[in-house]
Amino acid sequence: MEVDTLLARLRGAADEVVGRHGGVVNELSDGEMVCLFGVPATHEDDGPRAVRAVLELRERARTLLRDGASLQIGVGAGLCVVQPARRGERRYAVAGAPLELASFLASHAGGGAVLLTPDAQRLAHPFFDTAPACPVSVPDRAEPMVPHRVVGASGHATRLEAAGELGLTAFSGRSAELAFLRAALERARGGRGQMVTVMGEAGVGKSRLLHEFVQRLESDVRVIRGRCPAQNNALPYHPFTEALRDTLDVGVTPAHALDAHAVAGRVMDLSPELEEFLPLYLHLLGISSEHHSIPPHLRGGTLRPAIREALSAAFTLAASVAPVALVLEDWHWADAASHEALLQIAEVALECALLVSVSYRPGHEVVWPEATAHATLRLGPLDVTASIAVIASVLGADALSDEFAAAIHEPAATRSSSRSSATPCRSRVCSAWGTGASSPGDRWTTSTFPARSKA
Numbered sequence: 001m002e003v004d005t006l007l008a009r010l011r012g013a014a015d016e017v018v019g020r021h022g023g024v025v026n027e028l029s030d031g032e033m034v035c036l037f038g039v040p041a042t043h044e045d046d047g048p049r050a051v052r053a054v055l056e057l058r059e060r061a062r063t064l065l066r067d068g069a070s071l072q073i074g075v076g077a078g079l080c081v082v083q084p085a086r087r088g089e090r091r092y093a094v095a096g097a098p099l100e101l102a103s104f105l106a107s108h109a110g111g112g113a114v115l116l117t118p119d120a121q122r123l124a125h126p127f128f129d130t131a132p133a134c135p136v137s138v139p140d141r142a143e144p145m146v147p148h149r150v151v152g153a154s155g156h157a158t159r160l161e162a163a164g165e166l167g168l169t170a171f172s173g174r175s176a177e178l179a180f181l182r183a184a185l186e187r188a189r190g191g192r193g194q195m196v197t198v199m200g201e202a203g204v205g206k207s208r209l210l211h212e213f214v215q216r217l218e219s220d221v222r223v224i225r226g227r228c229p230a231q232n233n234a235l236p237y238h239p240f241t242e243a244l245r246d247t248l249d250v251g252v253t254p255a256h257a258l259d260a261h262a263v264a265g266r267v268m269d270l271s272p273e274l275e276e277f278l279p280l281y282l283h284l285l286g287i288s289s290e291h292h293s294i295p296p297h298l299r300g301g302t303l304r305p306a307i308r309e310a311l312s313a314a315f316t317l318a319a320s321v322a323p324v325a326l327v328l329e330d331w332h333w334a335d336a337a338s339h340e341a342l343l344q345i346a347e348v349a350l351e352c353a354l355l356v357s358v359s360y361r362p363g364h365e366v367v368w369p370e371a372t373a374h375a376t377l378r379l380g381p382l383d384v385t386a387s388i389a390v391i392a393s394v395l396g397a398d399a400l401s402d403e404f405a406a407a408i409h410e411p412a413a414t415r416s417s418s419r420s421s422a423t424p425c426r427s428r429v430c431s432a433w434g435t436g437a438s439s440p441g442d443r444w445t446t447s448t449f450p451a452r453s454k455a
Contacts, residue, residue, distance in 0.1 A: 006064065006065070007028065007031075009064050010028070010033075010061060010064055010065070011025065011028050011033075013057065013060045013061070013064065014028070014033060014035065014057055017053055017056050017057045017060060018035045018053050018057065020053075021037075021049045021050070021052055021053035021056075022037065022041070022043055022046065022049050023035050023036055023037040023046075023049065023050060023053055024036050024039065024040075024091060024092075026090055026091050026092055026094065027088075027089060027090045027091075029089070032103070032106070032453070033453040034094075034099070034103075035050070035053070035054070035453070036082075036092065036094065037049055037050040037053075039082050039092060039094075040092075043230060044202065044230065045230045047077060047120065047123040047124045048124055048127045048128075049230075050075055050120075050124075051075065051114070051116075051120075051124045051127070051128055051150060054073050054075060054114055054453070055114060055150065057071065057453070058070070058071050058073060058112060058114065062112075070111070070112035071112065071453045072106045072107065072108075072109040072110065072112070072113070072453065073106055073109055073113070073114045073115065073453045074101070074102040074103060074104065074105025074106035074107075074108075074109055074114075074115050074116075074117075074147075074453075075102055075105070075114065075115070075116045075117065075120045075124075076097070076098035076099060076100075076101040076102035076105070076116075076117045076119070076120055077098055077117060077119040077120040077123055078096065078097060078098040078119050079096055079098070080094050080095060080096030080098055080099055081094070081095045081096055082094050098117070098119070098120075101117045101138070101145075102117070104136075104138060104139075105117065105136075105147050106453060108136055108147070113133070113149050113150075114149065114150040115133060115147040115148070115149055115150075116130065116147060116148045116149075116150065117145070117147060118145065118146065118147070118148070121147075121148035124150075125148075125154075126154065126156055126158075126159045126161075127153065127154055127156055128150050128151070128152065128153055128154055129150075129151040129152055129153070129154050130148040130149060130150055130151060131148065131149050131151055132146050132147075132148055132149075133146070133147045133148060133149045155252060157227055158207060158227070158329075160207050160208060160211060168208070169390050169393045169394050170389050170390050170392070170393035171208065171212050172382070172385075172386040172389035172390055173382040173383060173385070173386025173387075173389070173390075174205065174209050174212070174379075174382075174386075177209055177377055177379065178209070178212065178213055178216070180196075180375075180377050181196060181209075181210075181213045181355075181357065181377070182213070182216075184196050184355055184375065185217075185221070185323070185325065185355050187373070188323060188352075188353050188354055188355040189323050189353055190353075191351055191352070191353060192350065192351065192373055193319075193346075193349030193350050193351065193352045193353075193354040193355070193356070193372075193373065194354075194355045194356070194373050194374070194375075195346050195349075195356050195358070195366075195368055195372050195373065195374035195375075196355065196356070196357050196358070196374070196375055196376075196377060197331075197357075197358045197359075197360065197365070197366055197374070197375075197376045197377065198210065198357060198358065198359040198360075198377045198379065199359075199360060199361070199362060199365070199376060199377070199378050199379065200359075200361070200362075200378065200379030200380070201361060201362065202361060204379045204380070204381065205379060205382070206329070206359040206379060207329060207359065209379065210327055210329065210357060210359060213325075213357075214325065214327065217325060220322055220323065221322065221323045221324070221325055222318065222321075222322050222323065222324045222325070223324075223325050223327065224243050224246045224247050224315065224318070224324060224325070224326045224327070225242065225243060225246050225326075225327045225328075225329075226238075226239035226240055226241075226242040226243035226246070226326070226327070226328050226329075227239055227242060227328070227329045227330055228328075228329070228330040228331055228332070228333035228334045228335075228338070229330075229333060230330070230333055236335050236336075236337035236338065237284055237307065237311070237335070237337050237338050237341060238335065238338065239328050239329075239331075239334065239338050240284070240311050240338055240341055241284050241285065243315070243326060243328070244281060244284055244285065244311070244314060245285065247270065247314055247315070247318055248263060248266045248267065248270070248281075249266065250263065250266070250285070255285055255286035255287055258285065258287050260282055260287050260288070260289035260291070260292060263281070263282065263285065263287060264278050264282070264289075264292060267281055270314070270317060270318060270321075271317040271318075271320075271321075273313070273317060274310075274313060274314060274317060277309075277310035277313060277314070278292045279292045279293055279294045279295065279298075280294070280298075280306055280307055280310040281310060281314070283307075284307065284310075284311075304337060304340070307337075307341070308340060308341045308344040309344070311341050311344075311345065312341070312344050312345050312348045312349075315345060315349075315354060316345075316348055316349060316352045316354060319349075319352040319353045319354040320352065320353075322353070323353040323354075323355070324352075324353065324354050324355070325355045325357065326345075326354060326355065326356045326357070327357050328342070328356065328357065328358045328359070329358075329359045330359065330360070331358045331359060331360035331364060331366065332360040332361045332363070332364035334360075334364075339366075342356075342358070342366070343366075343368070343369060346368055346369055346372040346374070347369050347371065347372065349372075350371065350372065350373070388400050
């Protein structure tokens with residue numbers, strides 16, 4: 001195969017993979033490819049997106065490159081100056097240390113390894129297992145840099161899950177909210193299904209509140225979880241597919257490793273009444289089965305209503321055995337099909353011991369059917385006392401001085417007025433995939449996750 005043809009195929013694969021994860025292929029020349037994440041649009045999870053993309057691209061490249069050749073990949077993170085390119089095939093002209101370090105690591109990534117700079121590793125680590133690689137001497141730096149090699153996915157879906165292994169900070173200032181959720185559960189126990197939406201800005205503590213609520217539940221309450229992913233390429237019903245996996249106790253086992261007969265047995269163990277929905281459950285889980293294939297009359301326009309009915313039946317019948325707390329997080333990223341399914345569950349849960357908790361950010365409110373029992377819990381910032389308790393636990397201190405407390409807990413009015421300018425800066429410095437800030441002349445100083453590959 002001609003080199004030009006090979007590179008064209010590699011470019012096509014990169015455009016598809018990187019684009020699907022929210023990045024752009026900025027250039028491919030002289031056997032070197034530059035991919036950018038956080039440009040022109042930013043996402044709060046650009047870091048994990050970048051690593052997922054390069055791992056997938058590495059696998060695709062193994063089928064394209066000949067003679068056992070592989071990509072050498074380096075990933076950096078941090079501030080770069082970006083502006084539209086005036087000439088050439090590049091989309092953007094990019095300057096900054098993260099791009100230079102990514103290129104440097106790519107030249108040292110032998111054997112198809114993916115090497116991360118320390119900043120990139122710190123940000124991606126909760127979602128990926130990494131191992132220190134050999135120190136490398138970087139030009140114009142006094143000390144050697146220790147990059148990290150990506151070993152694989154960690155299995156953690158959120159930073160909260162990862163932090164739980166090391167110990168969470170003190171939980172403070174949310175006793176009223178916990179009592180609110182607890183009261184809703186007690187009403188559900190009495191046979192009247194409850195819908196509770198937990199609304200709040202990013203980082204205000206929605207996930208932590210639900211985590212603490214679940215941790216305090218009695219053993220007879222079954223907890224079923226589902227989460228909406230930030231990726232815009234997620235399959236329909238993703239949160240409910242996760243919840244179905246949780247209900248059937250199949251965890252994160254890949255679909256190809258699940259046995260259709262065994263999964264069908266678990267469905268029947270839940271309730272024999274679910275037998276008619278077996279083809280739909282297997283379809284949602286991505287499991288092929290000749291014995292339980294989708295019947296012809298359910299294909300086409302009738303499939304979505306049938307899936308909604310199947311999901312409603314699974315969770316309400318589970319609630320007939322024991323009280324169920326169905327926790328659905330990050331609903332601001334929910335797809336339309338999942339939203340339709342949620343509303344149908346709300347309609348049929350009126351006489352079930354089922355509590356559905358849905359968390360989301362402002363601007364994505366759920367409009368519940370009129371007949372449902374629903375309530376909204378709005379989370380605001382922690383007060384001074386609660387904030388100090390959390391910070392003291394981080395610092396390992398018994399108490400903080402009044403002066404220190406005043407310095408770190410700015411008045412709400414000040415925080416609100418400065419929010420638009422402070423948030424991008426803080427996100428860029430601390431997260432390295434936060435919001436970029438535009439400036440005159442189509443020139444941005446933005447946080448990027450550049451990935452550089454050499455074929």
